[in-house]
Amino acid sequence: MSYKVEFITRLFQKTSSKAIEHYCLTRLWHKxxxxxxxxxxxxxxxxxxxxxxxxxxxxPQFNIHVEVNEPAHYSSAERIESDAVRKKExxxxxxxxxxxxxxxxxxxxxxxxxxxxxxxxxRALEAQQKNGTFKPWQPDAERDPEFWKLKQTISTTDEISxxxxxxxxxxxxxxxxxxxxxxLRLGGLPHPKNHEYLLWWPSDKARQGWQxxxxxxxxxxxxxxxxxxxxxHHYKAHLNTGQKRIVFFHHKDVLGLTSYKFxxxxxxxxxxxxxxVGTVWKRICKTMNVNLTGI
Amino acid sequence: MSYKVEFITRLFQKTSSKAIEHYCLTRLWHKxxxxxxxxxxxxxxxxxxxxxxxxxxxxPQFNIHVEVNEPAHYSSAERIESDAVRKKExxxxxxxxxxxxxxxxxxxxxxxxxxxxxxxxxRALEAQQKNGTFKPWQPDAERDPEFWKLKQTISTTDEISxxxxxxxxxxxxxxxxxxxxxxLRLGGLPHPKNHEYLLWWPSDKARQGWQxxxxxxxxxxxxxxxxxxxxxHHYKAHLNTGQKRIVFFHHKDVLGLTSYKFxxxxxxxxxxxxxxVGTVWKRICKTMNVNLTGI
Numbered sequence: 146m147s148y149k150v151e152f153i154t155r156l157f158q159k160t161s162s163k164a165i166e167h168y169c170l171t172r173l174w175h176k177x178x179x180x181x182x183x184x185x186x187x188x189x190x191x192x193x194x195x196x197x198x199x200x201x202x203x204x205p206q207f208n209i210h211v212e213v214n215e216p217a218h219y220s221s222a223e224r225i226e227s228d229a230v231r232k233k234e235x236x237x238x239x240x241x242x243x244x245x246x247x248x249x250x251x252x253x254x255x256x257x258x259x260x261x262x263x264x265x266x267x268r269a270l271e272a273q274q275k276n277g278t279f280k281p282w283q284p285d286a287e288r289d290p291e292f293w294k295l296k297q298t299i300s301t302t303d304e305i306s307x308x309x310x311x312x313x314x315x316x317x318x319x320x321x322x323x324x325x326x327x328x329l330r331l332g333g334l335p336h337p338k339n340h341e342y343l344l345w346w347p348s349d350k351a352r353q354g355w356q357x358x359x360x361x362x363x364x365x366x367x368x369x370x371x372x373x374x375x376x377x378h379h380y381k382a383h384l385n386t387g388q389k390r391i392v393f394f395h396h397k398d399v400l401g402l403t404s405y406k407f408x409x410x411x412x413x414x415x416x417x418x419x420x421x422v423g424t425v426w427k428r429i430c431k432t433m434n435v436n437l438t439g440i
Numbered sequence: 441m442s443y444k445v446e447f448i449t450r451l452f453q454k455t456s457s458k459a460i461e462h463y464c465l466t467r468l469w470h471k472x473x474x475x476x477x478x479x480x481x482x483x484x485x486x487x488x489x490x491x492x493x494x495x496x497x498x499x500p501q502f503n504i505h506v507e508v509n510e511p512a513h514y515s516s517a518e519r520i521e522s523d524a525v526r527k528k529e530x531x532x533x534x535x536x537x538x539x540x541x542x543x544x545x546x547x548x549x550x551x552x553x554x555x556x557x558x559x560x561x562x563r564a565l566e567a568q569q570k571n572g573t574f575k576p577w578q579p580d581a582e583r584d585p586e587f588w589k590l591k592q593t594i595s596t597t598d599e600i601s602x603x604x605x606x607x608x609x610x611x612x613x614x615x616x617x618x619x620x621x622x623x624l625r626l627g628g629l630p631h632p633k634n635h636e637y638l639l640w641w642p643s644d645k646a647r648q649g650w651q652x653x654x655x656x657x658x659x660x661x662x663x664x665x666x667x668x669x670x671x672x673h674h675y676k677a678h679l680n681t682g683q684k685r686i687v688f689f690h691h692k693d694v695l696g697l698t699s700y701k702f703x704x705x706x707x708x709x710x711x712x713x714x715x716x717v718g719t720v721w722k723r724i725c726k727t728m729n730v731n732l733t734g735i
């Protein structure tokens with residue numbers, strides 16, 4: 146089975162916890178009927194500084210979100226009002242559009258609402274195809290480091306998900322063998338063209354006492370250690386370092402497979418780092434050339 | 441939410457155990473895009489006397505079955521051969537058509553195969569609409585005894601699923617109150633127009649020691665009791681009885697709701713019944729008039 150078949154069928158299967166949301170997701174996909182359109186369930190969105198939202202369905206190529214509202218959403222004036230505030234906040238914070246499917250209605254009316262969103266997306270697709278900005282969804286290619294090596298420029302909006310550490314090394318022409326130290330695996334490797342840049346593949350799972358945490362908006366990574374002495378030592382060793390980190394954060398994808406997602410380039414945050422909190426890395430850019438040209 | 445919305449969305453959710461089968465089922469439904477077409481997962485089919493099959497998707501209005509074959513189906517010549525035998529047996533035993541979706545292929549090719557089945561069903565629908573034989577799927581109506589009372593004739597192919605015993609009584613103008621005896625509920629009630637006919641709502645779950653079993657082909661129901669004395673007594677009481685039974689068998693539908701499905705009219709089977717096995721009822725017809733006219 147091709148990766149795309151496995152990906153989309155497993156995605157449908159994994160998102161079946163809410164029946165009506167799942168129904169709308171499958172209908173949007175099948176009615177769009179274009180396997181170059183990417184569909185993302187449960188997309189993280191900033192509302193404002195201390196609030197965030199998960200939208201039910203997201204079409205990243207078109208900056209379009211869809212919310213599937215079960216009848217309970219219309220049970221009170223307060224609920225309706227708070228949904229409206231949420232919609233406004235999401236749209237103004239992201240510049241994206243949010244469409245709502247009202248599922249109080251009969252099946253035919255739910256279908257009409259979905260068909261309407263399908264027309265909007267189809268028109269947006271046609272406009273992008275016309276002006277040459279459409280980026281087709283290619284999950285197989287997106288996992289292939291050679292694909293990105295050829296492109297040279299990588300960006301967080303490309304949603305690059307490399308399958309393993311070896312693939313990260315391939316992308317930057319780093320020697321994968323150097324990541325091995327006996328039974329251990331190094332947490333990073335210098336960029337072969339400039340040792341000020343570290344290729345880093347942190348995880349939020351504790352590894353040999355190391356613990357990393359990425360903020361919900363992904364702007365900040367905190368590096369700490371369960372052992373106070375090691376934490377303090379690490380903090381001192383990196384104090385005001387000029388090192389930059391090219392980050393591929395470890396996560397599990399919808400298929401339950403491990404992958405490493407490109408998050409951008411991070412630099413030492415001298416204001417937030419301290420011996421108590423640990424070392425804090427702040428994102429400095431979301432787009433880079435893999436050969437470090439133009440940086 | 442309407443019953444139809446709840447039914448089809450829960451059906452999608454419940455059939456999500458096999459990812460690729462679920463994907464094809466959702467695509468068939470959304471591409472057909474007609475909520476008067478009934479879609480049934482896991483349909484029981486006779487292969488021959490001692491074998492049966494469950495087909496992945498069934499369209500009862502068109503006698504069309506769909507099998508979704510995962511790549512493993514093509515792993516050996518034996519497997520391919522046994523699938524071909526199975527297809528032949530199902531088609532010759534039922535007179536239905538069976539279409540196979542080969543999921544070894546790329547997403548586009550899977551889509552092409554589904555689109556092809558969608559065209560076939562659409563043509564069959566148009567033919568039925570033209571000659572006036574199309575029976576639209578109306579799950580709300582099908583659960584409403586008044587709907588069937590108006591039609592007068594009921595058949596097993598109508599897949600009538602009444603929500604409770606009261607609805608069965610309503611359909612035949614029987615007095616629901618007579619089903620109550622203190623805290624107990626009678627297992628059946630005579631037809632008000634002819635006491636030779638019993639309205640019967642058996643269950644395969646033991647009730648007060650009574651146990652009923654319906655054969656996989658639904659041609660036979662065996663009525664027995666956990667207590668040997670009661671079983672023998674019941675057997676003797678019905679020995680060579682002329683009683684006929686109008687059967688609504690208890691089951692759980694896809695929504696997890698209890699309902700009673702019409703299975704036809706059954707008569708005493710003098711050859712199979714005995715004090716050891718219990719009382720056996722054999723189906724004598726699948727279609728009847730609710731007022732017993734023409735019987």
